[in-house]
Amino acid sequence: MIIQHHSHDLPTATGIMRTSVYRPQQDGMFPSIIFYSEIFQQTAPIARSAALLAGHGFVVLVPEVFHELNPAGTVLAYDDAGKDKGNADKWAKPLESHDSDTQALIDFVRTQDYCSSSVGAMGVCIGGHLAYRAALNPAIKAAFCLYATDIHSDTLPAEPGNNSFARMADIAAEIHFIWGKQDPHVPKEGRLKIYQQAVATGINYQWQEVNAQHAFMRDEGDRYDPALAINMYQQAIALFQRTL
Template identity: 85%
Template sequence: MIIQQHSHDLSTPTGLMRTSIYRPQQQGRFPAIIFYSEIFQQTAPIARTAAILAGHGFVVLVPEVFHELNPIGTVLAYDDVGKDKGNQDKWTKPLEAHDTDTQAMVDFVQEQSYCNGNVGAMGVCIGGHLAYRAALNASIKSAFCLYATDIHSDTLPAQPGNQSFARMADIQGEIHFIWGRQDPHVPAEGRLKIYQALQASGINYQWQEVNAQHAFMRDEGDRYDPALALTMYQQAVALFQRTLR
């Protein structure tokens, strides 16, 4: 499909959130995917991923995940300065603020004439965690979480009892987890902790470990695995076509 792209500044309880929207040009009502970025926000690789998903017949929303902490339009570089700032933002913003961001996007898409009302979530790195976190919202029918950081450690700021790992059993939709075995950010013991909790939770999940490093989806840098990335796109599209149509 040929796609179009525009942006919308959504009101959230913590301020305006610039959200880029990628969607088919043709008329119709399409399901929506909230695509959560890495700590660097909407870089060129993130924009290209959003465009790929949109071209398969989805409305893709890319929020500025740390909109409260940066000027609108901020994109951090893939360097040490950008990494340090992004990690600082990650440890500053509470999960409750991410929850209200998700609800603002759900409310938005359900009001749009080009959306069918069904919403999924997808993300990479911290965005994988945020896609998992979004799945705690009953409106999210499915989530595709790529090398999601900080779930196993449960160390992102949150109110007591509202940490992501502790709330796993609250997920109602279908959720897929994809991990790189060579990813130092989610080591084997961390993956085992999540897997054992999933088995005990009774939720609807799929689990996949691949021979890859962290950020293997990012088409910039020496960790990119093009063949594996293509497989992941196919799996994500299949999940969302099945659960959101």
């Protein structure tokens, strides 16, 4: 499908959140995917991923995940300064604020005449965590979580008892976990901890560990695996076509 792109400044509980929307040009109502970025926000690789998904018949929303902490339109570079700023933002924003952002995105979808009522979530790196976290919201029907950081370590700020790992049992959506075996950010022990929790809680999940490094989906840099990335897009599209 040919797609179009526009942006909206959405009200949230913690301020205005700029959100990019990628969607088919043709008329109709399409299911939505909230696509959560890395700590760098909407970089060129994230925009290309969103466009690819939209071209398969989805409305794809890319929120600025740290909108409270940066001017609207901020994109961090893939360098040490960008990494340091992004990580500082990650540790400064509580999970409860991400939850209210997700609800604002769902509320937006429900008011658009080009959106159906079906919503899924997808993300990479911290965005994988946020897609997992979004699945705590009953409106989210499926989540595709790529190398989700900080679930196993409980390092993101949250109110007592509201960390993402402990709340896994509250997820009703179908959730797919994708991990790189050579990813130092989620080591073998961390993956095992999450897997055992998924088994213990009885959630509806699928699990894959692939021979890849962290950020293997990002089509810039020396960790990109094009063949594996294409396979992941195909799996994500199949999940959302089936569930949404």
